[in-house]
Amino acid sequence: MNQHEPIAAIATPNGLGAVGLIRVSGENCINIVDQFLRKSLADVNSHSAVLRRIFDADGLIDECLITVFRGIKSYTGQDTLEIAYHGSDYIAQRLLKALLKGGVRMAEPGEFTQRAFLNGKLDLAQAEAVADVIAAEHKFAHEQALKQLRGGFSKDIADLRDRLLHFVSLIELELDFGEEDVEFASRSELVNLVQQLKGKVDHLKDSFAYGNALKKGFALVLAGRPNAGKSTLFNAFLNEDRAIVSDIEGTTRDAIEEVMNLGDVRIRLVDTAGIREATDAIEREGINRTFKHIEAGGATLYLFDPSSLSVDEFRSDIQLLSQKSSRIWAVANKLDVFSGDLNAYKEVHSDILMVIARDRQQVLDLTVELRNRFTAELRSFEGETIVTNARHAHALGICSDELVQLLSGISMCMTGDLLSFHLRSGMRALSSITGDIDTEEILGNIFSRFCIGK
Ligand SMILES: Nc1nc2c(ncn2[C@@H]2O[C@H](COP(=O)(O)OP(=O)(O)OP(=O)(O)O)[C@@H](O)[C@H]2O)c(=O)[nH]1
Ligand SMILES: [Mg+2]
Structure with missing residues (x-):
């Protein structure tokens, strides 16, 4: 793919809208667009917008606001x-057709961001964050993506890599003095450093389980004995008659999954x-399958009906689940039909919440409690x-x-x-995150998942 060629894409979704946006980027693109204007863009300063009428062979297409970005200061x-x-599809298609005829080609998905990466405007981790910012559907995913886009993560990775580089240089210096048996890189210092770095790398790697949940939503698995009221509670949470x-x-024979938003948290x-x-x-x-879901991580909401479950049965359930999940x-x-108290159960497991799955208000109260727990995490x-x-x-691994x-x-x-x-292999793995080194194949794979126009 020639990365200087002028490219164009409609950057806004299909359908009617107040405005639509076409992006054009690459060599000579301003001259190409000029062909369709009565007044040239040649004198327009970078980062300014001007109103221009755009014509094709059939006449006026539209009166458009064109923002000009020149050279390295643009996104790409x-x-x-x-x-x-x-914002009409008809205008969009006519404009695009004119541009293609004028000498631009259609952009591939993610090609604008790929150019930004290739021109050093973003590193690879930041470029990937662009897709995450667009895809973020809730506050926390959005916050994390923005942080990555601003380069916070890249800086952490660069710091780790620089520390490895320092030792590579010392060790390779030793090799240059091979005959003389010198040791520039103190082995005990190296052990210390590597242990520290490993701690950091592992911490970051382990945060992925959490980061992934953050992006896709936290799993909350409703588990318990038959008839405990799991499906009733499931439906009440969703406010919909979803499960039988x-x-x-x-x-319930098979697991059913639905998304529920608890405030800013996606579940x-x-x-x-x-x-x-x-x-x-x-x-x-x-x-x-129930066990697979419990073992997959996330939190397990263990629902039980104290009227029909003895304390011993409760104990054995909690023991079984504790082997499979760290958060129960x-x-x-069914506290509407339970007349006893829960003290004996609380001696087995002190943290017991209460609900009547049939009662709307009680379910709402439980929802608030769950939201507080997830938010605190x-x-x-x-x-x-x-x-x-x-x-x-994977690279951190x-x-x-x-x-x-x-x-x-x-x-x-x-x-x-x-x-x-x-040391060099470790550094190479870190570098692949920010894209300091990498093959075309990996780049193609990353950017092809973007939307067109980004
Ligand atoms: N009294 C009372 N009955 C309830 C309550 N919640 C659920 N039930 C009833 O308990 C029975 C079982 O409810 P389900 O939601 O199907 O139970 P489940 O845990 O999904 O059961 P399985 O799918 O068989 O594992 C139904 O008759 C519900 O109406 C409650 O808070 N109070
Ligand atoms: Mg059920």
Whole structure:
């Protein structure tokens, strides 16, 4: 792909709107657009907008507001025009057709941002954040994406890489003095540094589980015995008759997932098959799936009906779930028909919430409590860098493995050239995050997932 060629794309969604926007960028693009104007853009300063009528062979297409960005100061780092027209698909298509005839070609998805990367306007992690900012559907995902776009994450990665580079230089200097048996890089200092770096790299890598939840929504799995009221609560949370409710045990056979927004927090709510000794193969499979959802992370809302569950059964359920999930929020249901108290249950598991899944107000109160819990977790990560991108988490994993090899290499008095090899491999993994080095294939893969016009 020639990255200087002029390209164009409609940057706004299809359909009617007050305004639509076409972006044009690349060599000679201002002259190309000039062909369709009666008054040239030649004298227009960078970052200014002017009103111009645009004509094709059939006459006036529209009166447009054209913003001119010249050279390196534009988004792509090349001359760029943003043509704002009256938001009709007809005008958009006619403008685009004229531009294509005039010598531009249609942009590929993400090509504007790819050019911004290739021209050093953004690093790779920042470029990926552009797609995340556009895709963010809730506050926290948006905040994280913006932070990455502004380069916070890239700076953390660059710091880690620079510290590795420092030691690579010392070790390679030793190699230059190979005959003389000098040691510029103190091995004990190197061990210290590598351990510190590994701690940081692992912390970032582990934050992906959380970052991924942040982006896609936190899983909240409703689990418990048959008839505990899981599907009733599921429907009440969604305010919709989504799952079948009945007093027949084993009504829910397969897990159902829906998105629920709790304030600023997006939740992937999962209703599951009640856990018991299965009576048939299908139910057994359903219960296996329940466990898979619980084990997949997120929080487990363990719902139980104290009228029909003994304290011993409660204990064994909590023990079983604790092996599979680190966050279990126990909720006692059907308190409209329960006359006892929950103290004996609380001795087993002190944190028990209460609800009547049939009662709207009670469900709302529970929702508020859950929202507070999720929000408190989110706040505990405030200010920290969180990895939200699987590619970055993978690269951090590679770096971490190299650091492990390095540590064992140092303890086995490995030669300098092998230490340098592992240090460099670790650095390379970090560099691939910001795109300081990389192959075309990886770039193509990243930018092809963008929308056209970005
Ligand atoms: N009294 C009372 N009954 C409830 C309450 N919540 C649910 N039920 C009833 O309990 C029965 C079972 O409810 P479901 O929501 O189907 O239970 P479930 O946990 O999804 O059951 P399975 O899908 O079989 O695992 C239904 O008859 C509900 O109407 C409640 O708060 N109070
Ligand atoms: Mg159910």
